[in-house]
Amino acid sequence: MVLADVMDLIDSSVANLAGPSIRADLGGGQVTVQWVLSAYTAAFALGLVTSGRLGDLLGRRRLFLLGMTGFTLASLACGLAPGAAFLIAARTLQGLCGSVMIPQGLALVKVVFPPQHLRKALTPVGPLMGLTMVGGPILAGWLLHLDLFGSQWRSIFLINVPLGVAAGGLALRVLPRRGGEDPAARLDLTGVGLLTAASALLIVPLIQGRDLGWPAWTYVMMAAAVVLLALFVVSQRRSAHPVITPSLFRKRSFVVGLVIVAGFYASLSAFVLVLNLLLQQGLGWSPLRTGLALIPWALGTAVAVLLGGAVLAEKLGRASLHLGLAIAVLGLLALWWSVAHWGAGITVGKLTPALVLTGFGSGLVFVPLVDFIIGDATPEEVGTGAGLLNAVQQFAGAIGVAALGTVFFTRAGAGSPHSFVSATELVLAITAGLNVVTLLLVGLLPKHAQQAHG
Numbered sequence: 001m002v003l004a005d006v007m008d009l010i011d012s013s014v015a016n017l018a019g020p021s022i023r024a025d026l027g028g029g030q031v032t033v034q035w036v037l038s039a040y041t042a043a044f045a046l047g048l049v050t051s052g053r054l055g056d057l058l059g060r061r062r063l064f065l066l067g068m069t070g071f072t073l074a075s076l077a078c079g080l081a082p083g084a085a086f087l088i089a090a091r092t093l094q095g096l097c098g099s100v101m102i103p104q105g106l107a108l109v110k111v112v113f114p115p116q117h118l119r120k121a122l123t124p125v126g127p128l129m130g131l132t133m134v135g136g137p138i139l140a141g142w143l144l145h146l147d148l149f150g151s152q153w154r155s156i157f158l159i160n161v162p163l164g165v166a167a168g169g170l171a172l173r174v175l176p177r178r179g180g181e182d183p184a185a186r187l188d189l190t191g192v193g194l195l196t197a198a199s200a201l202l203i204v205p206l207i208q209g210r211d212l213g214w215p216a217w218t219y220v221m222m223a224a225a226v227v228l229l230a231l232f233v234v235s236q237r238r239s240a241h242p243v244i245t246p247s248l249f250r251k252r253s254f255v256v257g258l259v260i261v262a263g264f265y266a267s268l269s270a271f272v273l274v275l276n277l278l279l280q281q282g283l284g285w286s287p288l289r290t291g292l293a294l295i296p297w298a299l300g301t302a303v304a305v306l307l308g309g310a311v312l313a314e315k316l317g318r319a320s321l322h323l324g325l326a327i328a329v330l331g332l333l334a335l336w337w338s339v340a341h342w343g344a345g346i347t348v349g350k351l352t353p354a355l356v357l358t359g360f361g362s363g364l365v366f367v368p369l370v371d372f373i374i375g376d377a378t379p380e381e382v383g384t385g386a387g388l389l390n391a392v393q394q395f396a397g398a399i400g401v402a403a404l405g406t407v408f409f410t411r412a413g414a415g416s417p418h419s420f421v422s423a424t425e426l427v428l429a430i431t432a433g434l435n436v437v438t439l440l441l442v443g444l445l446p447k448h449a450q451q452a453h454g
Contacts, residue, residue, distance in 0.1 A: 001105030003167035004068060007160050008098050009132040011075070012040060014140035015091075018153040021144060025152055026084045038207040039088050043095025045394040046199045050192050052103035052387020053243050057187060060104040060111075061175045067101025068171060072164025078157035103387035110374060110382040112176060118371070138295075141288035186241040194235060195243060198228035202395070206402045210409070244388060245381045254385065256444045257373035258392050260321075263438035264365060265393045266400030267431040271332070271358070273401050274408055274427045282412075282420025283344060296352045297359035304363025312364065317448035321372075324364025325439040331358030332432040339424050344417040372445055404430060 015022075015037050022036055055063050074094040081087035113121040143155045202225040205218035212218070236242040248254050272294075279285040279293060304324070312320040334354035342350050374385045404427050411423035 001109050003163060003170070004064070004071075004101050004105045006132050007071065007075075007163050007167070008044075008102055010136045010139070011094060011098070011157075011160060012044070012136075014136045014156045015040065018140060018144060018156050021153040022084075022087070026081070026087065032084050032088075034208060034211055035088050036084060036091060039091040040095040040098070041394065041398065042200070042203045042207060043092045044099045045095075045203050045391060045398070046196055047096050047099030048103060048387045048391040048394065049195060049243060049384065050387075051100045052107070052384045053187065053192075054100075055104045055107060055387075056384065059178075060108050061171070061177055064101050064104035064108065064175060065168065065171055067097045067099075067104065068164055068168045070097030071101060072161055072168065075157050075160035075164065079154040079161075081154075099387075099390075102390055106374070106386035106389075107382045108175060110377065110386070115376075138288065138291035141286070141291050188235070188239045188241050188243050191232060191235050191239055191243040194228050194232040198225045198232060199391075199395075201225035201228065203398060206395075206398045210402050210405050214406070243384070245384045248377065248381050248385055248388070251376065252444070253372045253376065253446055254374070256441060257369060258388065260438050260441050260445075261369060261373070261389065261392050262396040262399075263434055263441070264325075264362075264369070265396040266403075267434040267438070268362060269397035269400040270404035270427060271431050273405055274424050277408060277412075278339070278420050278424045281415070282417050282424070283346075293348045293351060294355065297355040300356040300359025301363035301366075304360040305366050307364070312368075317368070318372075318442060318445050319447075320364055320368045321442045321445070322439060324361050324368075325435050325442065326361070327364065328358055328361030329432050329435045329439065331355070331361050332428055332435065334358075336425055336428040336432065339421055339428065343421045 051063065051067075071094055074090050074097055077090040078087060078094065081090055109121055110118065139159070140156045143159070144153065146155075148155050201221045205221045209215075209218040236244060236246065275294065276290055279290040285293070312323070316323065331354055334357055335351070338350055338354050339346060370389070373389055374382055377385045407430065408423045408427050411426050412419045
């Protein structure tokens with residue numbers, strides 16, 4: 001499951017760095033390149049919830065292996081793509097296969113490990129998320145720099161092939177053949193159709209709106225998505241086999257936890273975006289130097305997750321989330337001060353203290369947050385719950401990038417180093433505020449995850 005998560009996170013982060021290289025090699029306009037970068041995210045987000053439900057019906061081990069095999073082959077197809085249209089199709093297939101395998105992995109971990117060991121089992125996930133989010137661009141920058149065998153951008157996709165073969169081999173050996181599936185369950189095709197259509201109508205304008213200047217059709221599509229989501233909710237109340245297990249929404253920890261996830265990942269995605277924009281486009285740093293500058297943030301995240309997962313989450317419960325978000329807010333404010341104080345003269349050393357603090361705070365949030373959301377889910381609920389958790393992460397990240405990216409570019413204006421610094425200050429202040437709101441919402445959670453079902 002951890003290898004699957006690493007493959008997904010690498011794939012969703014490295015392609016952005018390779019965009020210029022892909023465009024130079026394959027041609028196509030800016031919109032074509034945008035879809036090369038975004039097809040994966042769109043397909044992944046569209047398939048998550050339904051795939052989680054399918055795991056309950058068809059078997060999680062079977063779907064994990066199917067998703068892993070498809071993902072690996074699609075990665076190979078991306079690396080061998082002869083043109084932009086082929087690459088977009090392969091990226092779409094990658095995203096769909098990723099949406100099939102990711103919920104099954106988390107659900108199987110929940111089924112295999114007893115409650116008293118689940119937190120320890122999930123401990124590696126947080127640091128890997130942080131390290132991979134930063135390590136992915138570093139790896140991509142290094143591979144692009146090396147240009148192994150003249151592969152240019154293709155190596156960033158081909159790197160998934162040996163990982164996929166290893167993960168598939170391990171999965172065949174160690175995954176349980178039964179994973180809490182419900183043989184009486186059925187798939188609600190009406191609900192699947194409404195949810196998929198609503199998701200598509202939301203994710204497409206979020207992906208393309210900022211680059212196209214938010215034309216009228218983007219707002220029409222998002223309004224239509226809200227209407228279809230309302231129809232989906234109505235259909236689920238009447239369905240004998242709902243796509244999303246209704247009992248999940250009677251769990252306070254699950255509902256509040258998803259709202260907290262939305263705020264946390266929206267701010268996290270925007271934070272990573274604006275730093276990359278400031279350092280690369282504003283100050284002219286290379287992709288590799290930018291990735292290396294973010295290492296202190298990744299290390300802070302990793303150390304905090306190991307500490308938070310093994311010690312603080314169990315002892316402090318909800319208070320560990322308060323502590324992590326409070327430290328993250330202090331780190332973002334320190335980063336805001338650093339950017340405002342040094343401006344275009346900022347260096348890696350001047351960024352490091354604030355980045356370590358921000359990463360440490362974020363790292364304290366990862367493990368307990370997952371614990372609160374699906375820690376008390378039953379075997380029948382965990383597949384859908386894991387899929388919905390990942391879907392909210394994806395959509396929140398897309399919304400954070402779209403909304404705060406628009407704020408950033410509006411403030412950046414002409415694009416001088418000074419305007420990029422000013423835009424970064426504004427977005428960092430907003431992300432700090434969003435984390436404060438998220439921190440206040442934590443008070444609605446039960447004091448400890450293990451008490452959530454009470």
